[in-house]
Structures are given as C-alpha cells and as structure tokens.
Amino acid sequence: MAKSPEGTARKAAERHVSQYAFYFDQHRCTGCKTCEIACKDFHHLDGELALRTIYEFAGGSWTQDSLGSWSQDVFCYHLSLSCNHCTNPICVRFCSSDAISKDKRGFVTIDPGLCVGCQACMTACPYHAPRFDEGRGITVKCDGCRERIAEGHLPVCVEACPQRALWFGPYDDVPHSKYVVSSVAPLPTSELTQPNLFIDPCTDARTHTADAGSVMNIYEA
Ligand code: SF4
Ligand code: SF4
Ligand code: SF4
Numbered sequence: 001m002a003k004s005p006e007g008t009a010r011k012a013a014e015r016h017v018s019q020y021a022f023y024f025d026q027h028r029c030t031g032c033k034t035c036e037i038a039c040k041d042f043h044h045l046d047g048e049l050a051l052r053t054i055y056e057f058a059g060g061s062w063t064q065d066s067l068g069s070w071s072q073d074v075f076c077y078h079l080s081l082s083c084n085h086c087t088n089p090i091c092v093r094f095c096s097s098d099a100i101s102k103d104k105r106g107f108v109t110i111d112p113g114l115c116v117g118c119q120a121c122m123t124a125c126p127y128h129a130p131r132f133d134e135g136r137g138i139t140v141k142c143d144g145c146r147e148r149i150a151e152g153h154l155p156v157c158v159e160a161c162p163q164r165a166l167w168f169g170p171y172d173d174v175p176h177s178k179y180v181v182s183s184v185a186p187l188p189t190s191e192l193t194q195p196n197l198f199i200d201p202c203t204d205a206r207t208h209t210a211d212a213g214s215v216m217n218i219y220e221a
Contacts, residue, residue, distance in 0.1 A: 009154045009169065019087070019106035019171040020144060021196035024080055026184070026205060028165035031056060031078035038160030039082070039142075049131055051142040052082040052157050057186055059206070059213025075204040075213065079184065080166060082142035082157065083108060083129035084195030094124035106171070106196065107146045115139055126188045127195065144168070174198050183208050186215050 036052045043051060060074035089108045092100045099114035100121055110121070110130070115138040121130040122139060130141040145155035149168075153159075158166045183190055184199050185206040199205075206212050 009149065009152050015170075017105055017170040017172075019196060020085060020149065020168060021171040021174055021198060022082070022084065023167040023169075023174055023198045023200075025165045025167075025200045026077060026079065026202040027200065028163040029054075029078045029080055030163055032162065035080055035157035035161050035166060039157045042156040045140075046135070049133060049140070051129075051131065051140065052080060053128070054217075055079040055081060055186060056216040057206070057213050058216050075206075076216075077202050077204045079187070079199075080157075080161075081127060081129075081187070081197075083125075083144070084127060084193070084197040085144055086196065087194035088192075090124045090126075090193050091121035091130060094120040096120050103146075105146065105149075107144045108141075109143045109146070110139060110141055112136070112138055112140070126192050171196055185210060185213060 031054055033054050036050050036054055039045075039052045040050050045051070056076065056078055058074070058076035060072060062070050062072045062074070064070050085102075085106050085108045087106075089100070089102055092102060092108065096118045097114050097116045099111045099116070100108060101111070102108045117132070117137045117139060119130075119132055119139060121141075122128070122132060130139045132138075133140045145153075145157075145168075148155060155166075155168050158168045184201050185208050187208055189208055
C-alpha cells in the first residue's frame with residue numbers, strides 16, 4: 001500500500017475516478033518535512049506559506065514513586081496533512097464568492113480569479129488546509145496536484161517522501177477495512193467533513209477523543 005508506483009498513477013489517469021484519497025502510513029513517517037518542502041518548491045511558495053503541514057503531536061510525563069524511582073509514558077508522533085478533498089467540503093459552503101468547488105474527480109480547488117481573500121474557508125475548515133497568501137491577498141490550498149494526476153503522475157509530496165509514508169490514488173483502491181479515516185489526534189472527528197484521508201496509525205497514536213498530548217509545532221492560522 002505504501003508503495004506508490006508510477007504505473008498505478010498512470011492507470012488511474014486512464015480510468016474514470018470520481019474521488020481520490022490520501023493514505024498516510026504513520027509508522028513510516030519520521031517528520032522530516034520533505035513532502036512539505038517539495039510542495040512549497042513546486043508551487044513557488046515563500047516564507048511560512050505551505051500547502052502541507054507536518055504536525056508533531058506529543059504528550060505524557062515522568063512520575064516518581066514513593067521509593068524515588070522514575071517512570072514515564074512519554075510519546076511523540078508525526079502527521080503529514082494537506083487538504084483532504086472532503087466528500088462534504090464545508091469550505092465550499094462557507095466561501096463568500098463561490099470560489100471553491102469540487103470537481104467531477106473529487107478535487108476541491110480554489111479559483112484564484114474568484115477568491116476575494118475573505119478567509120471564511122480558513123475559519124470553516126477543521127484541518128487548517130486553506131492558507132492566506134499575503135502577497136496575493138487570496139486564500140490558497142492543496143489542489144491534489146490534479147494536473148499531474150491527469151497526466152498520470154503522482155502528487156509532488158507523495159513522490160518526494162523518502163520513507164514512502166504517503167500514497168495518493170483512487171478512493172476505491174484503498175483497503176478500507178484495514179485503515180482508519182483520520183480519527184488520529186490532533187485531527188477532529190471525520191464526521192464533520194468526511195475527509196478522503198486514510199491513516200495507518202502508529203503504536204503511539206491517540207484518537208481524537210483521547211485527552212492526552214498536544215501539538216508541539218502549532219500552526220498559526
Ligand atoms: S516526507 Fe514522508 S517521512 Fe518526511 S514528513 Fe513527509 S510523510 Fe513524513
Ligand atoms: S480539508 Fe478543508 S479545505 Fe479541504 S476539502 Fe476538506 S473542508 Fe475543504
Ligand atoms: S497534493 Fe500537491 S498541492 Fe497537495 S500537498 Fe501534495 S504536493 Fe502539495
């Protein structure tokens with residue numbers, strides 16, 4: 001599953017796909033941010049602006065028992081996240097100028113010519129996927145590299161990951177019974193927007209309902 005051969009992407013480009021999905025193997029991710037930087041480089045994004053973010057989620061503590069012995073339950077894991085091209089994209093409903101739409105292949109994109117920079121989509125999206133481009137005065141977000149997909153290539157972030165932790169392809173090609181749909185903390189419940197993101201959680205992963213841990217590298221919207 002984590003292998004992402006170009007052949008699979010080429011076959012997907014040739015057949016009708018109504019929805020694509022990301023798959024993230026959390027066991028493999030080292031938090032190196034190569035995916036984030038490759039996307040920034042490809043899209044010529046400067047400074048802090050990024051369409052993919054690597055969250056570092058950690059928690060736990062050290063405790064000392066009555067004999068002075070220390071024990072710990074410290075944990076830390078990473079989560080690579082961009083837009084999930086949700087089945088129920090709340091960003092579309094909140095957009096004040098009809099600039100966001102979901103196309104027939106399931107890609108949710110922002111039309112830069114229609115965006116007025118009101119940032120309503122940024123407020124609505126529970127995944128902080130839309131980001132404000134100060135230089136252009138509009139909101140931008142991951143488009144799933146849909147032009148590359150149409151040409152039979154993989155998204156830049158997927159291709160760049162040295163650990164093969166990311167996969168992107170037709171939703172129906174994901175073995176649904178085996179993986180959870182984005183219920184790993186710090187992500188919210190998937191019921192809000194029905195994200196097309198599958199995660200194979202690592203051993204340390206906490207669910208979104210667990211009251212343990214926090215994001216260590218907080219994204220400032
Ligand atoms: S490039 Fe791969 S291993 Fe590195 S942060 Fe991204 S998903 Fe994780
Ligand atoms: S992740 Fe956010 S921006 Fe992307 S489709 Fe879902 S609600 Fe919209
Ligand atoms: S799919 Fe493309 S636009 Fe989206 S995060 Fe990956 S590289 Fe960036």
